Amino acid sequence: MEFATDNLINLSVADFPENLKSRGKQPSTVESYSRDASRFVEFMQEKKLRLGKLEPDILLEYENYLRTECEGRTNSVRRSMIGVRQFFRFLVDRKILRESPFDAVALPARDEGLPDQLDEEDIAMLIEAAAASSPPIKAARDRAIVALLAYEGLKASELIHLVWTDLMLDDNLAAWGSLSIPGDRGRTIILGPETATALDCYRTLFREWSAKRPGLISRMFISFKGRESAVSVPTMTRHGLKFVMYELGEKIGFSSLNSELLRHHAIRYQLSLGKSPEDLMGHLGLRRPGNIARHNARPVLEPALPKPFKAVKAVKAAGGSTGSDDDDGSQNIHD
Known part of the structure; x- marks a missing residue:
């Protein structure tokens, strides 16, 4: 892997959202992946980690950090790690890295639970x-x-x-x-x-x-x-x-x-x-x-009402969905 300066990685974080938009990602996905990238770069800086010296176990250390320091739930941690992997694939596409150190790292299993x-x-x-x-x-x-x-x-x-x-x-x-x-x-x-x-x-x-x-x-x-x-x-x-x-x-x-x-x-x-x-x-x-x-028989939800409903405003989705409501999704609905 090639060495890259802190300035270069910060510029890459700034460019990452536009790359996601160009690939047709939904605005909410763009926002969450961009936030994941920024948080991981902050983690690197706190640990004084060099981009060109990262090893796969760093992502596992980051997973533990999210669980302990940020009190992240399993599925939230999993989504954050996916965002980091997407960012490093972007760095490879830009030829900042020859390969991502994290592609082979197993993601935590989704907590499907009940x-x-x-x-x-x-x-x-x-x-x-x-x-x-x-x-x-x-x-x-x-x-x-x-x-x-x-x-x-x-x-x-x-x-x-x-x-x-x-x-x-x-x-x-x-x-x-x-x-x-x-x-x-x-x-x-x-x-x-x-x-x-x-x-x-x-x-x-x-x-x-x-x-x-x-x-x-x-x-x-x-x-x-x-x-x-x-x-x-x-x-x-x-x-x-x-x-x-x-x-x-x-x-x-x-x-x-x-x-x-x-x-x-x-x-x-x-x-x-x-x-x-x-x-x-x-x-x-x-x-x-x-x-x-x-x-x-299980603890019920906290009896707090959801956020008040606000008037809906149109938000233009970058590269909007090409699908339709009558397309077949990927999961059966059980009544």
Whole structure:
């Protein structure tokens, strides 16, 4: 490996985001990988490590540093190490290094655990990723989908068949509403304030969208196709929802995300609000309390509400997704 000055590596850190954008990475990925690169360079400087003298075990030392000094969770540490490896591959591409010392270093295994391991940090990251979608109606739609799955526990098949007449929002109480859920386990639920507010924001943009398409019969959740979601479709399929989950999961480094994981989070979230197992069975449309009992035996989430919902603003994604909501994702959704 060739020697490079501290100045050169700092310049490389500054250039790294543009390289990621040119490769079509999502804005959230660009931000996280860039942050990972900067943090590792700071670690090198603190340890007085030379770029041309790095050995594979340095990355393992850095992993331990993240776990102890930064109190990083397993999956957060894993994502940070992926970001560092991406940065060193960039240095090889720029011929600053002949080879990366870290490509052969095994990453820590993802802590899949039980489906209930998604926490409020994960959900907050998902909501932020949804807000970065474009166009604005897609951002609002994605946030509403995350809220319905992660806070209210809807099943995939229930969500894609919703129509606007199923929703009742109080115009005088913006953060209150109810939802009639169709299907063989049909029921009416009271929505939490974050879900009601998310749906209210989405409904406002949906009305503007549908006003330009008079006579079009649409379900509540529409799909988008093509680069930068230029084409809209009046219905969402199961494959479409699967792709939404895959797309959002990729943005936060959680490619195995699916609606069932979010439904398990909803059980823990509702328990943290003090709901009884009987009430929760009615809310989720469950016939048996098995999953609730299993979650109830574990420590519940802290009973803190998520961050307040804010009006969605369009964020242009550099090199936006070329996929569509009806593309087939990589993980089956289990209802």
